[in-house]
Amino acid sequence: MPMPHPNAHFVPGKGPGGQGSLWIEEREGRIKVLDIKGVCDDGIDTxxxxLEPICEWIDKAREEGGKVLVHCRVGVSRSATVTIAYVMKHLGIxxxxxxLIVRSRRLSVLIQPNMRLLYNLLGWEIKLARERCERALGDTEEGQMQHELARALNWPYLAKEVHALNEKYLH
Incomplete structure (x- = not known):
């Protein structure tokens, strides 16, 4: 199990009083649960x-031959954010x-990370681009970083496009 980030609030294998089927399955050793604590879908929590320790946890589970189910109470914002972050890192996109990949897999369910979480993903994109540059060049050469980030969209454009995608659901 990777060491969690010092600010992480997730607890591997610690359910709320061991209640519910997930916690029973985990207690009996059939699954592993990563419970992310203290993140409400309120536009304030981050x-x-x-993101990094969650992606490491998912990678480890997959390397061990496991399948991963990502869920939250509604399945629209927090779980979508985690899944998008993992896809970005795993596929380098x-x-x-x-x-769009995550959204296309949820055909009957609208995914919409709240704006705070979408902003987290924008920062995650920059972090991943910087890491790709460092792996390729050994340091963050400005030209290569510009090339990596040219694939990214700026925040106002991204917010506008997400709104346009969701507009038909808002009426």
């Missing part, structure tokens, strides 16, 4: 410091591409 997932930013937790920009935020918009990852958003």
């Amino acid at each position: 997932l930013e410091p937790q 920009p935020l918009v591409d990852a958003y």
